[in-house]
Amino acid sequence: MEQPLAYLNHRTHHDWLIGYDSSEFHQKAKVLYFQLTQLSACDTSPKIILAEREPIQFLASFIAACAANCQIFLCNPDWGEQEWHQVFDLVQPDIIFGQINSKLKNFSLFPPSPNSTHSRLPSLLSAIEVIPHSPFIMIPTGGSSGKIKFTIHSWETLMASVEGFTEYFQLKQVNSFCVLPLYHVSGLMQFMRSFSTGGKLAILPFKSLEIGETYQINPRDFFISLVPTQLQRLFQNLELITWLSQFQTVLLGGAPAWDELLEKAKFHNIRLAPTYGMTETASQIATLKPDDFLNGKINSGQILPHTQVKICNHQGEVLPANQIGNITIQAQSLFLGYYPQICQTKNYLQVDDIGFLDEQGYLTIVGRNSDKIITGGENIYPIEVESAIRATQMVADVCVIGIPDKQWGQALTAIYIPQDTNVSVSEIKTALSHQLSKFKIPKHWISIDNLPRNSQGKINRQELQKIAILNLSSTEPNPNPFPTREGAKNI
Structure with a gap:
């Protein structure tokens, strides 16, 4: 398997980046690679946060860091202060590529890690032996709810x-x-x-x-x-x-x-x-x-x-x-x-x-x-109910969650964006009655303007739980929250 620098050399004379200057990418990558291999990192390779907005700069930095066997952390430049504090506490980087200082308070742009003697890319240019292991590439996951984590790849x-x-x-x-x-x-x-x-x-x-x-x-x-x-x-x-x-x-x-x-x-x-x-x-x-x-x-x-x-x-x-x-x-x-x-x-x-x-x-x-809803001893997976609701073509978007219920454990709750505000919940339920068992038809229906999604389209279910509980707390609880189900067990 060829390494990053070999691929870079293969592509030096090719115009393969559409919308950008391929030669600029190659030049920047080689300059950064030379600078990174000159940094003294004692027994470990420098830890680099990569938060470049500009694609050429991002890709050049990525390839240079991989080729120089650095530890590189890919980051979203649009993270807020809370996310950046999480990242800095976890990573303690040696080098930052990208302008993120405006997002942070009480942080210098290049905060040195406790075990490092350098804090800026051009500060030390003494020759080192490149560490002979494959570089670690940390790719973020999470962040829409809960703490940001980095998966370690190579x-x-x-x-x-x-x-x-x-x-x-x-x-x-x-x-x-x-x-x-x-x-x-x-x-x-x-x-x-x-x-x-x-x-x-x-x-x-x-x-x-x-x-x-x-x-x-x-x-x-x-x-x-x-x-x-x-x-x-x-x-x-x-x-x-x-x-x-x-x-x-x-x-x-x-x-x-x-x-x-x-x-x-x-x-x-x-x-x-x-x-x-x-x-x-x-x-x-x-x-x-x-x-x-x-x-x-x-x-x-x-x-x-x-x-x-x-x-x-x-x-x-x-x-x-x-x-x-x-x-x-x-x-x-x-x-x-x-x-x-x-x-x-x-x-x-x-x-x-x-x-x-x-x-x-x-x-x-x-x-x-983790999304499974247990109501009255029955296991319900939201994806089945959501698909049936969307198939009615009466909603533009929907998410089904479980709300704590004293009698049934969890009450099935649909949070949705109506396709037409004139369509009633009763009409949606009637359409669903031909597709789903009674216990799979949501008891609570909450209409909102937008479902909270991240940039990949994933629903923030924790936020929906808050919306549902706030909405339902203002209504009088129904003493019989679910219709009788045929063949119900463990009730």
């Missing part, structure tokens, strides 16, 4: 993801049109695929795309990656729908897509490829190919070659096809731990998601264990 784990992707799609070169943040695994891996395979990379802020800005490319040669909320917004522009339908593949991930969104994509003949993956696996480990999607399949697709997925019961026993259980992942792209703890022995990851594999090896995600 050049090898990211390249394993690239190789699994290219083998699955039977490609030698990958051309990517990137509208996702480069500090996020979904944006970074688009760069990694194009950079390492000799492909082209177009980078454009999603806000620019949304108002109709594009590049003069042939979309049939490109992959584009979107999260569901981005796809929904692009559907508001007929010209962009036509443009999107020309792409070789439209990868869709980051959050579950709702049925109505998938149906719209199929109607417009968009070569959609729903994916399943996470930061811990260096992006996707299962993908539904576009031809399967257009032929009517709706799941997460088959498992990529670099990955093994098992479905297990609570005792850890592997379940046969079509049986729902806990998802366990083994992958060459699997992360090495959460910073600063590196796991030396664990080579698998049991995730919170539950699902099943069919006889052809297609993966279907049923829900998340």
